[in-house]
Amino acid sequence: MPLPSATHKNSSNWISLYIALGVVWGCSFIFIKLGLEFLTPIGVAFGRVSLGALTLVFWARFKGIDLPTNKKLWFHLWVVALLLNVVPGFLFAFAETKVTSILAGIINAVTPLMTLLAIMIAFREERPKNYQVLGLLTGFVGVLTVLGAWKGLGTNPLIAVLALLLAVTCYGVSFPYSRKYVLPHKLKPEAIAAAQVSMGALTLLPFYLVDGIAKDEYRPGPVFAMIALGVFGSGFAYIWNFKIMEAAGSAIASTVTYVTPVVAVIVGIIFLGEQVSWYEPLGATIVLIGAAIGQGRIKTFNR
Numbered sequence: 001m002p003l004p005s006a007t008h009k010n011s012s013n014w015i016s017l018y019i020a021l022g023v024v025w026g027c028s029f030i031f032i033k034l035g036l037e038f039l040t041p042i043g044v045a046f047g048r049v050s051l052g053a054l055t056l057v058f059w060a061r062f063k064g065i066d067l068p069t070n071k072k073l074w075f076h077l078w079v080v081a082l083l084l085n086v087v088p089g090f091l092f093a094f095a096e097t098k099v100t101s102i103l104a105g106i107i108n109a110v111t112p113l114m115t116l117l118a119i120m121i122a123f124r125e126e127r128p129k130n131y132q133v134l135g136l137l138t139g140f141v142g143v144l145t146v147l148g149a150w151k152g153l154g155t156n157p158l159i160a161v162l163a164l165l166l167a168v169t170c171y172g173v174s175f176p177y178s179r180k181y182v183l184p185h186k187l188k189p190e191a192i193a194a195a196q197v198s199m200g201a202l203t204l205l206p207f208y209l210v211d212g213i214a215k216d217e218y219r220p221g222p223v224f225a226m227i228a229l230g231v232f233g234s235g236f237a238y239i240w241n242f243k244i245m246e247a248a249g250s251a252i253a254s255t256v257t258y259v260t261p262v263v264a265v266i267v268g269i270i271f272l273g274e275q276v277s278w279y280e281p282l283g284a285t286i287v288l289i290g291a292a293i294g295q296g297r298i299k300t301f302n303r
Contacts, residue, residue: 014247017240022256026263028233029101029108030271032093034225036214041097043212044226045089046204049081051230053201056194056238065190076181077192078199083174085200085234088167095167098160102268105261107164109143112136114172115254122176128251135294136251139258142290146262146283168257175254179245189246193238200234255294258287 035044060067068074096104116128116136128136144150182192245253262284292298 014244017244018248018256019259021237021240021244022259023263024232024237025256026105026260027267028229028260029092029096029104029264030267031225031229031233032096032104033101034222035229036093036097037219037222038213038215038217039226040211040214041090041093042204042207042210043214044093044229045086046201046208046212047226048089048230048234049085049197049200049204051227052234052238053194053198055231055235056190056197059236059239060188060190060194063188063190065188067191067195068185068187070185073182073185073187074195074199076177077196078203080174080178080182081196081200081203083170083177084238085197086203087170089200089204089234091163091167091170095160095163099156099164102261102264103156103161104164105264106143106149107161108168108171109140109257109261110165111168111171111257112251112254113140114169115175115251116172118173119176119251122173131296132251132294135290135292136255137290138293139255139287139290142283142286142288143258143261144283145279145286146265146281148277148279171257172254175245175251178242179249183242183246189239189242192242193235197234197238252294255291258291262287 032044035047039047057067068077092104092108113136116133119128185192241253241256244256265284289298
């Protein structure tokens with residue numbers, strides 16, 4: 001079926017969620033880096049989903065929302081958990097033991113392109129429109145520009161780059177998979193997110209018990225970073241994510257990964273004292289133009 005266009009009324013709702021999601025996930029790369037000070041990559045992956053699961057289950061109960069009861073749906077939610085939480089959660093943390101969080105943000109921006117490929121190859125009933133493809137490609141160019149991707153990508157370990165690419169491939173497949181197999185059940189986003197993240201936590205628990213703690217040193221900064229990563233990055237963010245997919249479609253929802261590297265740059269400037277280079281504001285402008293084209297806010301050819 002074609003991607004639905006959001007009405008003016010619900011458009012403002014999902015756009016505010018879109019911005020919040022971009023900010024939260026934009027900070028996640030720094031949080032992962034801090035979490036690795038006392039956790040292994042498995043520990044970071046489990047820590048974030050377990051805290052997210054506790055947050056979401058509590059929130060669902062607080063709102064009086066029941067978790068799903070359909071066994072087949074639980075299987076699909078487990079698959080989504082593998083694609084969104086388990087595999088990428090480990091791979092991003094593993095990669096960040098070898099590369100910078102900035103590179104992780106750059107590779108993460110490939111997600112919308114992977115989503116488009118998944119839609120075109122395996123989920124053809126949800127066809128992206130020409131202007132959405134143009135917006136995605138424009139946004140990707142903007143991300144590469146804002147982070148100066150031409151300055152040294154080749155110096156990073158191949159295994160880390162491959163891990164990041166596999167992680168974003170999982171992300172890319174997860175968006176149309178969720179739209180096809182999960183969203184048609186018309187459940188509350190809180191119920192879907194709580195079940196999904198809980199399945200991720202249960203899947204990672206045995207691995208965490210074997211190899212989860214890197215060292216018994218718990219400084220406030222890294223601990224608070226993991227709490228924020230879990231409660232917001234793997235908690236409320238998934239509720240927002242499902243609401244955006246419901247209102248705007250999976251291709252548009254995946255473009256939030258264009259915002260996250262921009263947020264990472266801003267955080268680096270404010271908290272790490274990094275210098276602003278000429279290509280960063282230029283790239284940010286291209287990102288915003290790409291997002292606007294993809295959301296249908298700028299008229300393009302063959303609409």
